[in-house]
Amino acid sequence: xxxxxxxxxxxxxxxxxxxxxxxxxxxxxxxxxxxxxxxxxxxxxxxxxxxxxxxxxxxxxxxxxxxxxxxxxxxxxxxxxxxxxxxxxxxxxxxxxxxxxxxxxxxxxxxxxxxxxxxxxxxxxxxxxxxxxxxxxxxxxxxxxxxxxxxxxxxxxxxxxxxxxxxxxxxxxxxxxxxxxxxxxxxx
Amino acid sequence: xxxxxxxxxxxxxxxxxxxxxxxxxxxxxxxxxxxxxxxxxxxxxxxxxxxxxxxxxxxxxxxxxxxxxxxxxxxxxxxxxxxxxxxxxxxxxxxxxxxxxxxxxxxxxxxxxxxxxxxxxxxxxxxxxxxxxxxxxxxxxxxxxxxxxxxxxxxxxxxxxxxxxxxxxxxxxxxxxxxxxxxxxxxxxxxxxxxxxxxxxxxxxxxxxxxxxxxxxxxxxxxxxxxxxxxxxxxxxxxxxxxxxxxxxxxxxxxxxxxxxxxxxxxxxxxxxxxxxxxxxxxxxxxxxxxxxxxxxxxxxxxxxxxxxxxxxxxxxxxxxxxxxxxxxxxxxxxxxxxxxxxxxxxxxxxxxxxxxxxxxxxxxxxxxxxxxxxxxxxxxxxxxxxxxxxxxxxxxxxxxxxxxxxxxxxxxxxxxxxxxxxxxxxxxxxxxxxxxxxxxxxxxxxxxxxxxxxxxxxxxxx
Numbered sequence: 001x002x003x004x005x006x007x008x009x010x011x012x013x014x015x016x017x018x019x020x021x022x023x024x025x026x027x028x029x030x031x032x033x034x035x036x037x038x039x040x041x042x043x044x045x046x047x048x049x050x051x052x053x054x055x056x057x058x059x060x061x062x063x064x065x066x067x068x069x070x071x072x073x074x075x076x077x078x079x080x081x082x083x084x085x086x087x088x089x090x091x092x093x094x095x096x097x098x099x100x101x102x103x104x105x106x107x108x109x110x111x112x113x114x115x116x117x118x119x120x121x122x123x124x125x126x127x128x129x130x131x132x133x134x135x136x137x138x139x140x141x142x143x144x145x146x147x148x149x150x151x152x153x154x155x156x157x158x159x160x161x162x163x164x165x166x167x168x169x170x171x172x173x174x175x176x177x178x179x180x181x182x183x184x185x186x187x188x
Numbered sequence: 189x190x191x192x193x194x195x196x197x198x199x200x201x202x203x204x205x206x207x208x209x210x211x212x213x214x215x216x217x218x219x220x221x222x223x224x225x226x227x228x229x230x231x232x233x234x235x236x237x238x239x240x241x242x243x244x245x246x247x248x249x250x251x252x253x254x255x256x257x258x259x260x261x262x263x264x265x266x267x268x269x270x271x272x273x274x275x276x277x278x279x280x281x282x283x284x285x286x287x288x289x290x291x292x293x294x295x296x297x298x299x300x301x302x303x304x305x306x307x308x309x310x311x312x313x314x315x316x317x318x319x320x321x322x323x324x325x326x327x328x329x330x331x332x333x334x335x336x337x338x339x340x341x342x343x344x345x346x347x348x349x350x351x352x353x354x355x356x357x358x359x360x361x362x363x364x365x366x367x368x369x370x371x372x373x374x375x376x377x378x379x380x381x382x383x384x385x386x387x388x389x390x391x392x393x394x395x396x397x398x399x400x401x402x403x404x405x406x407x408x409x410x411x412x413x414x415x416x417x418x419x420x421x422x423x424x425x426x427x428x429x430x431x432x433x434x435x436x437x438x439x440x441x442x443x444x445x446x447x448x449x450x451x452x453x454x455x456x457x458x459x460x461x462x463x464x465x466x467x468x469x470x471x472x473x474x475x476x477x478x479x480x481x482x483x484x485x486x487x488x489x490x491x492x493x494x495x496x497x498x499x500x501x502x503x504x505x506x507x508x509x510x511x512x513x514x515x516x517x518x519x520x521x522x523x524x525x526x527x528x529x530x531x532x533x534x535x536x537x538x539x540x541x542x543x544x545x546x547x548x549x550x551x552x553x554x555x556x557x558x559x560x561x562x563x564x565x566x567x568x569x570x571x572x573x574x575x576x577x578x579x580x581x582x583x584x585x586x587x588x589x590x591x592x593x594x595x596x597x598x599x600x601x602x603x604x605x606x607x608x609x610x611x612x613x614x615x616x617x618x619x620x621x622x623x624x625x626x627x628x629x630x631x632x633x634x635x636x637x638x639x640x641x642x643x644x645x646x647x648x649x650x651x
Contacts, residue, residue: 134272
């Protein structure tokens with residue numbers, strides 16, 4: 001008699017434990033996904049800031065270096081392309097082109113001593129350099145979070161829950177030509 | 189990184205539980221010593237000592253470090269570059285809120301972080317640090333501090349420090365009491381009691397061992413943990429910046445400086461990036477030191493092949509013959525190459541770094557055409573000053589009276605016609621009101637009028 005009475009109790013116990021585990025895993029995944037969304041939002045904020053700074057910079061440089069219209073055009077074009085990009089991959093590619101164009105603009109500025117002494121230019125240069133850094137750092141954090149998220153939803157038994165609630169793998173925000181950003185090896 | 193934080197929290201819970209247990213046992217034993225059966229009261233006393241200490245420590249550490257006359261909170265316009273660096277590191281670490289930045293006027297380069305909640309985290313740097321380090325180095329230092337905040341080291345180490353303090357105090361009280369006349373009373377109670385004597389004796393013996401070894405063990409545990417957290421923060425800092433050399437060379441500069449930080453004490457020393465009480469990297473390397481040897485930290489950072497936690501682990505294994513991270517942590521750590529150095533020099537000159545202090549102390553800044561900048565204290569009499577370098581006579585920037593028809597001085601200052609001042613540029617600027625008070629205009633000041641805090645008169649600002 002006692003064994004028969006125990007079966008439903010045990011069954012209920014197992015179901016309760018399973019349900020609690022499910023809730024825990026689900027909430028954990030949601031938390032991670034929100035972190036991911038937040039990290040992406042951070043990149044977005046910085047990218048927008050860069051779009052806002054670029055016209056100012058181009059105007060300032062134009063006043064001193066009139067003959068470099070080709071460079072200005074490239075920067076403006078790259079900016080427009082980046083702004084109209086749709087997917088994460090497209091966006092990443094367009095941003096790389098923009099970063100390159102900005103680099104050539106700053107290289108142009110090097111040749112004009114008057115420009116380099118201009119307070120407004122110096123302020124814009126610092127802001128843009130820092131914004132570039134911020135993009136790089138928030139992308140780094142985003143990719144770290146994507147990695148954690150992707151690993152988490154693929155590992156057994158969490159993958160069952162992830163599949164049930166349709167948690168999908170996320171794309172990394174990658175930079176092409178990663179080799180360029182690598183430092184030369186220094187030995188001490 | 190998430191795995192790393194979780195592992196940290198697990199370890200913290202273990203340590204706090206262990207130290208808490210030691211504290212409670214000592215409390216119980218102390219109670220039993222005073223009067224058999226009073227162990228629970230002793231337990232209560234231990235808790236009271238702990239909470240009083242906690243309250244005092246929280247209040248005192250913040251007051252000691254952040255509320256001095258030589259500390260200011262920096263706004264973006266005070267130091268845009270430092271602000272940018274902190275913002276960059278906030279993004280790299282994924283911290284929720286932007287921490288406040290405090291500048292301490294001290295020639296010794298050092299930095300520390302504080303805060304109970306993410307909303308009021310603080311990163312503090314000394315003026316000696318800001319003007320001495322270049323951008324990459326400063327970034328490394330800030331990243332190290334962010335790692336402390338991200339890993340909740342500050343809250344945890346504070347709790348551990350307070351527990352340690354309580355254990356030491358309690359043990360000292362009981363030892364004192366045993367030394368002076370405690371023994372007499374105990375022998376009396378023993379002769380009175382019959383059967384309970386044996387059990388009591390065992391409790392006493394165990395208690396005595398605890399009284400002597402407990403504080404010592406707690407101390408060793410605490411300092412070992414403090415050192416480990418420094419290594420962890422170094423590792424995370426290198427990962428955030430993707431540039432270990434920045435932090436390594438910053439540590440070298442900090443430890444090579446000859447001045448010691450004047451505002452730090454034994455209690456607040458573990459909060460700093462390098463122990464502030466020992467100049468020239470002379471901290472003795474022992475079980476009782478709060479920081480690992482700086483030379484070793486630099487060696488590990490420079491031995492890194494990449495910038496990930498795995499690379500730090502490899503370098504750490506080689507230098508210390510020990511492991512730092514769990515396998516799960518390393519499993520989710522992204523590999524990362526070391527980025528190129530930025531080649532930017534120091535972000536500010538010494539004068540620029542200390543300018544906020546001159547502003548809060550009411551100095552008037554006068555620029556000469558020869559490039560010299562003169563700081564004139566409030567209360568200086570006269571309308572002009574001679575340049576120390578080129579000898580030209582400079583007028584002090586003063587708000588001028590609007591020419592009025594009647595020419596009579598106004599009776600109520602706030603109703604008087606406004607004084608006038610024309611801005612010279614777009615940067616920081618200071619001017620003198622007719623009453624002698626210095627007024628500072630920030631780069632972001634955009635209004636047309638400003639009111640003097642001292643006499644209440646309005647000053648019209650034109651540009």
